[in-house]
Amino acid sequence: MRFKVTLLLPVALLAWGVMPACSGDDDDKPDSGSQDGGSTPTDSGTDAGGNPSDGGTGTATCPSGALICETFENGSSGWDVAHTHSTIEADGTKPHTGTRSLHVVTEDGIDEKQGEGEAIARWMRTIPAFETQLFVRAHVFMKSFPGDQGQMGTYFVLFSDRDSDFGGIELQVIRDTGFALDDWSARAGQGWNRQGPPVTLGMAAGRWVCLEWEVRRPTASSTHGNARVYVDGSLAHDFTDIGMRSFNNFFVGYGFVHPQGPSASETWIDNLVVSRTQRVGCE
Template identity: 50%
Template sequence: MRSTSALALLMASLAVGALPACSGDGDTGGDPDAGTSPGTDGGTGGTGNGKCPANAIICENFDNGMNGWKTPDEEHNATIEIDGTRPRSGSGALHVVTEAGHDERTGTEEDPQAIAHLRKDIPTFGTALYARAYVYLNRAAPQDVMGTYFILFSPKDGDFGGIELQGIIKGNFALDDWSGIKGTGWNYQDDLTVTTTPNQWNCIEWGVQRATATATTGHAQVWVNGAQAFDFPNVGMRPFSNFAVGYGFVHPHGDSASETWIDDLAVATTRIGCE
């Protein structure tokens, strides 16, 4: 679960970036009919061609610098920047480097985290939201450590909470749920069939769905290079209004060094697919 200190920092992130970097025809993401019911694949038959769809909330190739992205959370023993060291396409990519040697178990560090993300406000979550990004990891997450890719977050009083897609050992995934909804919590992939591979670009998709725009639980799916890796049940839902992308470890166990690049990010109310 996300640490208390991280929650406090997230509460300080109310003022974050502008709205969509690339938007479609006024789609707000709050249409109660826009999604599919929990338990469905959420778009296997119509995954798109990997390009930003007309209803895109965010289309970002990181070729234009910060482009409205914000870092309201301080960088926790990590650096995050947009540079040209390893773009998948174009001239830029998001580049995250986490420091070695941080270990929350020692109890001696005031801030043992090694993590950094960029954030933007998004239209309030309705019934379905999909994120797609290409991710290049120099290594899989180490044993007993979770590396966070994407975060959906609600900073609203009375609706505070969030969920995040994490990478775990051997290229598997976990879903960290700190929504505060009863009966929900951390959930991990227990099927090794579809995983990420270090030192190459992986197309990672994350789909979050609930049956109605007021449902307090739903489910979340993850795909790698078009193949479904896992479907996380009993995920707590809030009126999420903030999206974060980056990488790093909230609870590192000493082995906290990593280098990650992220490029060709898209967020939409329908599944985007891989190019």
């Protein structure tokens, strides 16, 4: 459910000194509800090779005040890369678009019950310490869902590597299309949270999805808050009473910290934005 601390801490420390991808007004503002920048994902299915087909996700602008705006056209410049039993690269395998996206492939047959460890890949960078709100948007194309109900596929991680403020949270998906929130913040009540069942609105495979993650807490010193997940602009679930830290690292990628055997996956991620001023949205 969570990154192994012994592996994660050295990796997180590598990210110190990396600057945000784009600059702007960093002052926190109330969420105005506006949705600027970005583009709408196209539900275009796959080509004969099983790749995202013509149309893709278009291009995304950089909203004012964004901490990260990444279309993956410049490769991994500015990011630290880690992968285990997987590959991750910015490539042009989205057919007919002429653009790059983050392409993640995890190996099949990796089972932690057999002591084989993780099957996961991620790009990482530092961000200014989390205060009261953070908004993440990415366009995601998954070929399939996790093959076992006991394993969770991780998209995003927020993590603090300070000795006095150590802990993190991560957004995941499970086999029944529902989302999960793994809370390893070392706060009271930490643990694994899931959406449903039943799942009324979950993740989709075989098409581009606009995936948003909204993290909030009442004040910059609050120990708990909430984390909402949106699919194509609609609220899928609100995870409440989640442990909060002054998160200063952000990870994006895909894979399984706890693979259970059917660990093969192929995922594309594009048009990533991280902002602390307002929700980014899909249009």
